[in-house]
Amino acid sequence: MVQITKLWCEHHEPNTIGIGESQPRISWTTAGEERDWKQTSYEIELTHPDGRLIDSVKVDSSESRLVQWPFKALASHEQAHLRVQVSGVGADTVGAVSSNSSEGSAPIRVEAGLLQWEDWKCNLIEPNEATEIVPEKRHRPVTFKRNLQLPPDIAIARARLYITAHGIYEARINNSRVGDHILAPGWTSYQSRLTYQTYDIGLNLVSGQDNEIQVEVAEGWFCGSLAFTRRHNVYGSRLGLIAMVVVELENGDTACIGTDDAWRWAHGPIVKAGLLDGETYDAREKIHSETIWKKVQSNPDFPSSPRLLTAPDGPPIRKMQEFEVKEIIKSPSGKTILDFGQNFAGWIKVKEVDGPTGTTIKFQFAEVLENGEIGTRPLRSAKCLDTLILDGNGPITDWEPKFTFRGFRYVEVAGWPEELTLTARNFVGVVIHTDMEITGSFRCSNPLLNQLHSNIVWSMRGNFVGIPTDCPQRDERLGWTGDINVFGDTAAYLFDVSGMLTSWLKDMMIEQKEAGGVVPLVIPYILGDFGPGKSAEAVWGDVAVMLPWTLYTTTGDMSMLVRHYESMKDWLKAIPRSETTGLWKQDGYKLADWLDPSAPPDDPVNAMTDMYLVCDSFLVHVTTLMAKIAATLSKSRAEQTFYQDQATALRRAFADEYITPSGPHPNNKPTQPNVSQC
Known part of the structure; x- marks a missing residue:
């Protein structure tokens, strides 16, 4: 019998709350023993949370992916339940048609988030004094606090926390962690898009008591x-918090508090926390009954736009798995190094440690060893150093940075208490990345090819922490447009990246517009006046055309092309062209075949392949792709013909420039025939 194995909306995980779409598209997958089964119709049912039917529709269609929402649009905070049934034709186990x-x-x-700025009954709050430590150019983390009193003897029907920050946050209610997201709200082009998260906090709250947030x-x-x-x-130069708690009670009453001047703030045990340099936790500075809580201030300039706050487009960053220590190494200089046997992005958790007050334990992270010692040279200016300072008040258990x-793969441990024997059981490695569903795999009889595939998967996991980056270790970790452009097809095969890359591409359009049509090298763009x-x-810039097409061909989501079509056109217009050939204007250095392995060791950016041959090969390719996209979107015949004619003319100009009657120019290198196939 055919069964529906998964049901979801847009590119969200099933049962995601706080979505940003009032009419989310619906998708489902099916499985069963029937052979050659084909869906012929579907029925979608929408009900209230209490089971009362809202509406249902039945449609004769084979569509099962991104089906249009057939009901009245959801309002902010509105919740409903969705159910699907399908019918079809196939062959049973003995071949009979049925x-x-x-x-x-x-x-x-299915639950909508806050769809309008007016739904937010709160302010952006900040500490009333600077938290920046100027010489070190860092901000000490802060804790914001507010209590919520709920009436006794009235059950909670539904409770939500809507929250985001200027910075990254972790929320707790009654000392219980809220949700499982980490590094929230993630990284977007904050000047134009700041995502908020929605959490179900019904189990965190207690009726009849003062709930501490x-x-x-x-x-x-x-x-x-x-x-x-x-x-x-x-x-910005100040840490900040935007949050609202909405509690619906069984008697029909609603309690709501948002960030305002009634909140307070203080410093806690996290003395410093930087993405590149690491975290220092001083247990002697834990928040306690004598902690002095200071007033906050509201920022009247927030938001800069009513559309600034937006719900996420895909899954969050989470802790995904743990690794045990594979080996404890003594380096030639006598240092203690943990080897987890696998490179991954994340941190370590200290299962238990105890020692005298002031004991300072340092954990230095690196991906490699150099001459048997921890290899920090490739990290450049990134310190990648976590520090744990003990308070002497008993064991600290399950400590990890936030x-x-x-x-990393290796961790050098220094300052471990002398009275404690350091063993592998003291630590676990915590793997983090965006929680993407696996969609593709590879295995063969060749162990080297299997290992190569494994390396690719782990490299992707380490570089998909909120945005697609170039590396997770050194002082870079940026969303380079060229990297995800050439890796996009592989990424979309291995994992469902549609939600995460939908968000990233929205930021690309924002940064592209601010750059006058040129696609910057990194998204979000934070390099200022840096070089190119x-x-x-x-x-790099061709990502504006190629990546939306990749996501469309992978998911069938036509909105990828619709949303980005003008961005694609703007990029093609922004390319500096030769007035005679229409190819790239040959004026100065281009990245092109960046870091060619055959480049001279003392000049690694000096690629062996003609840089403009690479540029023009991709120009032919993306222009040809534009003609295909225009046809897919049923643009006017004139617009389709425009790109078709451009692609034809560019192919002719490319041949005149780079190909002789006997074949490619003899001075071209191995990259040339590969890119020329475009």
């Missing part, structure tokens, strides 16, 4: 030190 219907799917919850906020990407330029305060991460940061570059 028609059958599935059982109704398990219902999923605490939210720790660290600098993160908002005002932390970023990339090799070590710019800080890129988006507001930093890095790629906003110069037109083939491959």
